[in-house]
Amino acid sequence: MIAEGAMLGPNQPVILHLLDIEPASEILKGVKMELMDGAFPLLKDVIATTDVIEACRGVDIAIMLGGFPRRKGDGKDLIFKNVGIYKAQASALDQYADPNCKVLVVANPANTNALILKEYAPSIPEENITSLTRLDHNRALSQISENLKVHVGDVRNAIIWGNHSSNLYPDANHATVDIGAGHKPVKELIADDQWLKTEFITNVEQRGQAIVNARRLSSAFSTASAACDHMRDWILGTPKGTWVSMGVYSDGSYGIQPGLIYSFPVTCKKGEWSIVQGLKIDEFSREKMDAVERELIEEKTMAYSCLH
Numbered sequence: 272m273i274a275e276g277a278m279l280g281p282n283q284p285v286i287l288h289l290l291d292i293e294p295a296s297e298i299l300k301g302v303k304m305e306l307m308d309g310a311f312p313l314l315k316d317v318i319a320t321t322d323v324i325e326a327c328r329g330v331d332i333a334i335m336l337g338g339f340p341r342r343k344g345d346g347k348d349l350i351f352k353n354v355g356i357y358k359a360q361a362s363a364l365d366q367y368a369d370p371n372c373k374v375l376v377v378a379n380p381a382n383t384n385a386l387i388l389k390e391y392a393p394s395i396p397e398e399n400i401t402s403l404t405r406l407d408h409n410r411a412l413s414q415i416s417e418n419l420k421v422h423v424g425d426v427r428n429a430i431i432w433g434n435h436s437s438n439l440y441p442d443a444n445h446a447t448v449d450i451g452a453g454h455k456p457v458k459e460l461i462a463d464d465q466w467l468k469t470e471f472i473t474n475v476e477q478r479g480q481a482i483v484n485a486r487r488l489s490s491a492f493s494t495a496s497a498a499c500d501h502m503r504d505w506i507l508g509t510p511k512g513t514w515v516s517m518g519v520y521s522d523g524s525y526g527i528q529p530g531l532i533y534s535f536p537v538t539c540k541k542g543e544w545s546i547v548q549g550l551k552i553d554e555f556s557r558e559k560m561d562a563v564e565r566e567l568i569e570e571k572t573m574a575y576s577c578l579h
């Protein structure tokens with residue numbers, strides 16, 4: 272998708288650096304062969320390597336996919352394993368990547384992995400370290416579109432608050448549907464208000480697990496597509512009148528503890544994101560936003576107890 276321009280647009284040539292672990296080095300060679308055989312006009316080079324320094328040297332964008340996935344009952348152990356992975360990769364990014372490298376953490380637990388990465392890559396500006404909740408954002412748009420029988424491209428401004436976990440809070444209170452030249456609030460269009468407070472939330476929260484149950488594998492294509500959406504909007508800007516959800520370093524907006532990587536509604540311009548301010552938060556949302564904040568504080572405490 273990156274080689275075809277889905278992430279950086281149809282006019283931006285790219286060099287792909289692919290990192291994998293030693294036991295996967297043959298597979299990595301095969302991936303490189305396929306990329307070359309794709310004869311993508313935008314793909315200027317492929318560096319496929321098991322050497323983290325070679326992988327990180329000079330990169331402008333880092334998409335972090337490596338990690339031990341979260342499974343039921345995982346706690347400190349999982350975070351501890353990820354600290355090891357992120358320490359090596361973050362240190363290499365810190366020393367060898369472009370100083371303004373933009374980072375997107377995809378591997379679970381993504382928000383906390385991003386925090387760990389930030390600890391070991393102190394030279395990368397904190398606003399450059401983000402985590403993926405665009406997948407959940409897109410899932411929320413898709414649920415609304417299905418319920419209202421409108422095209423997903425006409426639904427915007429849902430919000431994912433907090434963590435990429437089963438406690439994330441998908442909020443449709445400010446979402447709209449484009450109708451002709453104008454738009455209407457989703458809350459007015461959805462006859463059953465209860466659906467937004469119940470099924471909608473659980474459908475989005477549980478979607479990752481539903482896909483694992485059906486495919487016997489984690490989501491792949493929709494995650495890749497969301498990662499492209501995240502980077503494209505961050506770098507090239509969000510469309511006018513549209514915000515998206517990104518896990519970013521909290522500055523205390525909406526009363527969320529500063530220093531957490533928390534998913535907020537953001538708009539982006541010229542490679543910089545800013546949190547959408549001034550949205551009205553009702554009591555129901557406040558409780559959900561605080562609950563997921565507590566989960567992230569817990570994860571952060573666990574992660575920091577494993578550092579160094």
Ligand code: LMR
Pocket residue numbers: 340341379406478479480482483489490
């Ligand atoms: C998803 O939301 O699809 C994934 O985070 C699920 C997983 O645990 O890999």
